Amino acid sequence: MKKIYLIVAREFMERARKKSFIVTTLLMPLFMIGMMVAPSLMMLYGGSEQKQVVVIDKSGIVAERMVSSEEVVFSAQNNLTKEEACQIYNTESGVFGILYINEDVKQSGNVQFITNSSSSLMLEELIQSQLKNIIEREKLKERYNIDNLDQMLADVATPIVLNTFENNGTGNEDEMESTSAGINYILGIVLGMLLYMVIIIYGQMVLTSVVEEKSSRVIDVMVTSCSPFQLMMGKILGIATVALTQIAIWAVLVIAASKFLIPALFSADVAATSDMMLQGVIGTLGDTGYITMLFAYLAMFILGGFLLYASLYAAAGSAVDSVQDGQQFNTIIMMPIILAMIVMMSVFNDPNSPIAFWASMIPFTSPIVMIARIPFGIPTWEIIVSLAVLYFSFVLTTWLSAKIYRIGIFMHGKRPSWSELGRWIKMK
Amino acid sequence: MDSILSVQHVTKSYTGHVALDDVSLEVPRGSVYGLLGPNGAGKTTLIRVINRITLADKGLVMLDGKEITVDDIFHIGYMPEERGLYKKMRVGEQAIFFARLKGLDKRDAEKRLRHWFERLGISDWWGRKVEDLSKGMAQKVQFISTVLHEPKLLIFDEPFSGFDPINANLLKEEILGLRDRGATIIFSTHNMASVEEICDHITLINKSRNILSGSVEEIRRAAGGNTFEITHRASHEAFAEAVGKLANVIGESRGVVGGYTATKINIPRNEDIREVVARLNDRCELRAMQEMMPSMNDIFIRAVNGTLK
Numbered sequence: 176m177k178k179i180y181l182i183v184a185r186e187f188m189e190r191a192r193k194k195s196f197i198v199t200t201l202l203m204p205l206f207m208i209g210m211m212v213a214p215s216l217m218m219l220y221g222g223s224e225q226k227q228v229v230v231i232d233k234s235g236i237v238a239e240r241m242v243s244s245e246e247v248v249f250s251a252q253n254n255l256t257k258e259e260a261c262q263i264y265n266t267e268s269g270v271f272g273i274l275y276i277n278e279d280v281k282q283s284g285n286v287q288f289i290t291n292s293s294s295s296l297m298l299e300e301l302i303q304s305q306l307k308n309i310i311e312r313e314k315l316k317e318r319y320n321i322d323n324l325d326q327m328l329a330d331v332a333t334p335i336v337l338n339t340f341e342n343n344g345t346g347n348e349d350e351m352e353s354t355s356a357g358i359n360y361i362l363g364i365v366l367g368m369l370l371y372m373v374i375i376i377y378g379q380m381v382l383t384s385v386v387e388e389k390s391s392r393v394i395d396v397m398v399t400s401c402s403p404f405q406l407m408m409g410k411i412l413g414i415a416t417v418a419l420t421q422i423a424i425w426a427v428l429v430i431a432a433s434k435f436l437i438p439a440l441f442s443a444d445v446a447a448t449s450d451m452m453l454q455g456v457i458g459t460l461g462d463t464g465y466i467t468m469l470f471a472y473l474a475m476f477i478l479g480g481f482l483l484y485a486s487l488y489a490a491a492g493s494a495v496d497s498v499q500d501g502q503q504f505n506t507i508i509m510m511p512i513i514l515a516m517i518v519m520m521s522v523f524n525d526p527n528s529p530i531a532f533w534a535s536m537i538p539f540t541s542p543i544v545m546i547a548r549i550p551f552g553i554p555t556w557e558i559i560v561s562l563a564v565l566y567f568s569f570v571l572t573t574w575l576s577a578k579i580y581r582i583g584i585f586m587h588g589k590r591p592s593w594s595e596l597g598r599w600i601k602m603k
Numbered sequence: 604m605d606s607i608l609s610v611q612h613v614t615k616s617y618t619g620h621v622a623l624d625d626v627s628l629e630v631p632r633g634s635v636y637g638l639l640g641p642n643g644a645g646k647t648t649l650i651r652v653i654n655r656i657t658l659a660d661k662g663l664v665m666l667d668g669k670e671i672t673v674d675d676i677f678h679i680g681y682m683p684e685e686r687g688l689y690k691k692m693r694v695g696e697q698a699i700f701f702a703r704l705k706g707l708d709k710r711d712a713e714k715r716l717r718h719w720f721e722r723l724g725i726s727d728w729w730g731r732k733v734e735d736l737s738k739g740m741a742q743k744v745q746f747i748s749t750v751l752h753e754p755k756l757l758i759f760d761e762p763f764s765g766f767d768p769i770n771a772n773l774l775k776e777e778i779l780g781l782r783d784r785g786a787t788i789i790f791s792t793h794n795m796a797s798v799e800e801i802c803d804h805i806t807l808i809n810k811s812r813n814i815l816s817g818s819v820e821e822i823r824r825a826a827g828g829n830t831f832e833i834t835h836r837a838s839h840e841a842f843a844e845a846v847g848k849l850a851n852v853i854g855e856s857r858g859v860v861g862g863y864t865a866t867k868i869n870i871p872r873n874e875d876i877r878e879v880v881a882r883l884n885d886r887c888e889l890r891a892m893q894e895m896m897p898s899m900n901d902i903f904i905r906a907v908n909g910t911l912k
Contacts, residue, residue: 181703189691396687396748399654399676400704584656 178401182409204428226271233278266291363547377418378488385492403577411485479565480542490576515540519547526551538568607632613662622648624811638791640808646791680749684760688733695729705752719747738765759790795900823896829870830895836888845886
């Protein structure tokens with residue numbers, strides 16, 4: 176244990192002191208804060224200027240009812256023909272486009288939108304829904320002779336709020352935990368992506384570290400001073416410590432910045448939106464005790480997932496002679512993660528399906544799939560079994576990578592026979 | 604003989620060639636043991652087999668009469684030929700890391716290291732990065748790391764390569780000092796001068812085989828084979844006539860200070876040296892007679908060429 180600790184400390188110090196580590200640790204939060212602020216800034220300042228759309232309404236029912244908004248202004252020019260309009264409102268006119276409505280629009284439903292520059296999906300949807308609304312109402316009025324239709328519709332308009340609870344047998348809504356698929360969905364995807372990124376960034380580091388050590392003769396000294404398992408475990412845990420430190424610093428900096436820096440620099444609006452993004456997730460989840468437990472589980476799964484994949488990278492590093500050769504394993508190692516992401520999507524449809532269950536038990540997919548399932552509320556024994564399997568697999572893979580590492584050194588310049596392999600595996 | 608390490612019939616082959624072919628040797632406790640041999644003879648492979656960095660195909664390595672284990676290896680001191688240090692680490696930290704890995708506690712390690720650094724005159728390297736050191740400098744650091752935990756068995760692979768004569772001398776002194784404090788030292792080399800000066804025992808490996816093993820003095824005497832240099836007053840011809848058939852004159856005579864002549868002879872083993880001496884004393888005014896011990900360098904070359912009797 177002491178030797179593992181020494182190796183962990185060495186790996187950590189070597190990495191944490193590098194200039195590149197300090198630079199990325201400080202720059203990353205800037206980038207993340209930028210990502211948080213950018214959407215709100217875009218909403219406030221960046222929103223594209225108001226588009227002007229000329230409406231030529233030959234049916235006489237549409238033009239006056241088109242509603243202008245911040246994005247688009249409709250102006251009626253019903254007397255022009257399509258050709259005239261196209262000549263007048265050309266590219267230089269500053270008009271975005273011409274909406275041409277036939278006389279028989281009520282029957283055919285066909286409308287032409289002629290634009291001077293490429294149209295946008297948002298604008299098209301806006302026009303479509305307005306027209307649909309107008310024409311359907313017009314038809315209702317006409318065919319069923321309803322005069323005060325608008326008033327009636329306004330009268331019955333009802334926004335629906337769907338409150339989802341987990342059944343705990345009591346039926347008392349104060350006691351039941353609320354389970355919102357929407358928030359779970361976002362949380363699952365965010366954490367899954369986080370794990371994926373952590374594995375890519377730091378997993379690579381494990382592979383490089385193992386390969387580099389093999390290519391220098393430090394290996395001779397290390398092999399005669401500690402067991403390969405201690406070496407592998409030390410490397411993996413050392414880099415995990417680096418990762419945890421870096422992520423912790425990032426988290427502290429980002430939270431501090433979103434609390435103090437952003438309100439100071441930007442107007443209240445921006446601050447509120449970016450703060451909302453952070454608070455929104457936590458707020459919707461429920462009471463603090465539940466959140467603490469939830470995040471404790473999530474942390475354990477993310478850590479376990481990282482350790483397992485790091486040990487796979489260690490095994491890959493042990494099996495190859497250069498970092499380039501090691502890259503080939505990248506795709507193979509990443510495969511289960513991508514599979515897990517796909518399964519995660521199906522979890523949102525049915526968190527208790529057999530595939531969701533088994534994928535959250537198999538260690539290669541369990542971190543991501545379980546992260547997505549936990550917020551739905553699943554039995555504690557499932558979580559415990561899954562965690563146990565995950566951490567056991569990590570130790571097993573590390574042991575295996577130590578064996579591969581040792582055999583790689585023994586093999587140096589020789590293809591081993593099966594009996595030799597057997598002897599090496601048995602060797603301590 | 605009390606041997607600390609015993610290598611028994613070790614064979615190790617790589618793809619396409621045999622690196623060690625039935626090699627056996629005994630390392631006496633408390634000795635300085637030289638593993639000699641030309642480049643590629645198998646010295647490093649033998650060291651790696653002893654260290655269990657690699658495994659022998661056949662044969663045994665025994666330490667103190669028991670088959671050597673990984674735990675034993677963790678306690679010996681081993682300095683590989685290509686220096687094994689982490690490039691990005693600072694010298695002092697690295698030395699402390701290795702010392703703690705070998706079981707020393709931090710304070711003890713630092714105390715001993717400061718002492719050794721001072722002793723080898725490298726105290727001001729403590730805070731430097733390993734990648735900034737020259738080969739010889741790195742080697743000193745590695746040497747200290749190897750001996751710091753005072754192991755009873757030390758193995759150095761080519762410890763003198765990369766050192767200038769002054770530092771090589773310093774290292775020799777340190778190796779002898781370690782022996783005097785009770786350690787057993789095995790080292791590989793092709794530097795013959797160092798062998799004569801510090802080795803008690805050697806094994807000469809050539810083409811993967813142990814071709815010569817034993818104490819340095821015995822080997823030199825055996826290889827010397829009754830060769831003497833005799834200083835006398837007579838001419839070369841007169842001397843040769845005097846010797847007659849009792850011994851063979853080797854080469855030409857040479858003049859030495861004081862008007863004397865020095866001539867080398869080889870006395871066959873069945874002749875009595877005293878008779879030769881008596882005869883020469885009568886006829887040539889004998890002044891001095893000295894046994895000629897071949898240098899290890901001669902023995903090395905003759906053994907490798909196969910001309911050593």
